[in-house]
Amino acid sequence: MIETASEAGTSIVGMLQADAGSLLSLGGRTAGVLQVSDWAFVATNWEYLLAGTVVTMLLTITSLSLGFLAGFPAGAIEVYSSGRLSDVVSTFGVLLRGTPIVVLVVLVHFGLPLPRFGSIPWLEVDLTAFLSATLALGLRSGAYQSQVFRGAIQSIDDGQLAAARSVGMSSRQAIRHVVFPQALRRSLPGFQNEFTIVLKDTSIAFAIGLAELLTRAENLYLQPGQGTAVLEVILTITAIYFVLTFVTNRSLEAIHRRYSIPGGTE
């Protein structure tokens, strides 16, 4: 396994050398950036960056899930409930949306008495930092998702609810069987947007040293003698972020098409 991996590594290095060679020959001024040896350095650390990619993906999923679990009920409460609960929910939303995400991550990580967990071997992830990042990114995303859902619920015509009530459904049944299924479909474009935002914002966990992509990128080029590889490392993780975003968008668009209402405009 390891042998094949290193073989793959060398072949990538070979390709990169060829590429970089032609790039370098374009002119003397490009010498110094995008050097063959720096690309080789990235290639030899592919497994380290792969683990970072996995952490980034996991953090995206846990944060979005928490965001959905918090945001969907919050959006519904803002529409259907009045009084104290609704006030509390909307105040939380305003606070979360009004705080820079870096501040939130740092606040949660150093401000909350979170239990100390160990770390996962291959991923080298400090679970406490992962939990902090999930809480901060998830709750912030929930605050934004609540607005997506609130808007979607409010966009459903009142006549839908009246029709459901007129056949004898309770408010709860009408909301569950008539309003929510339509509102969730209308939320998908907004949710897709939120997905890509959270995916890229996981890089904020850099502030608490969580070993996701950006943190690992820095760990690589800050090694003694690797200072020249900054651009190569950053370009590599940029490409990874781009591929993840692209694939996510395409998948969510496919889901949207799959669940869109035939003949409808949504």
Added chain:
Amino acid sequence: MSLLHFENVSKSYGDEEVLHDVSFQLDAGDVEVIVGPSGSGKSTLLRCVNRLTEIDDGVISLEGEDIHAMDENTLRRRVGMVFQDFNLFAHRTARGNVTLGLTEVLGLSKHEADERAEQYLQQVGVADQADAYPAELSGGQKQRVGIARALAMDPDLMLFDEPTSALDPELVGEVLAVMRELADDGMTMLAVTHEMGFARSVASRLAFLEDGQIVERGPPEQLFEQPQHDRTDEFLGELTDLNR
């Protein structure tokens, strides 16, 4: 005992009184058509019957029972409603529109609900569109699905709130034909509509509502031929001209 009884019913929105001291009775099998200018309280009157709107004063009873003493969901099971804008559930097929109430409210199994839906879609002539979504249907088809959805609950009384007003003229006939058949089958109906041909030929009684009050009420031919009030004559005259 009358099926539906309004006794001195009043309703206000803020300072504006929409229904003022409205009283009338409907017997089983009656078809009552309500006409009146825009804002006269016609829709409000209908919505009070199934408590989509709550009245401020007076008593409404269904088969002698005060509807405000009834559970509102039980009441609505017994009173079907058809809306001007159809209000079909946009995310469900024609069949799904009919079955939702059957499974969720009446507790029928999916199979039983599908069968009953089939039967009612057949009755209104849209069985071939059972798998179509509302956005794929014409206005006339939508309204007939709306009628099937209400009928499938096996109501004692059907409310029609301007069922043909949102339709293109050439689609009005198919909906009126369904309503006519229903009336012939003995369904008790309370309909707000300005289709005077329907009112003349189907209604057992016609009521003219203005400013939240029943100005005049009686058999259609009486209101058309010998109206007691000038205002009735004027309004019905205008409507008849429009219908021509």
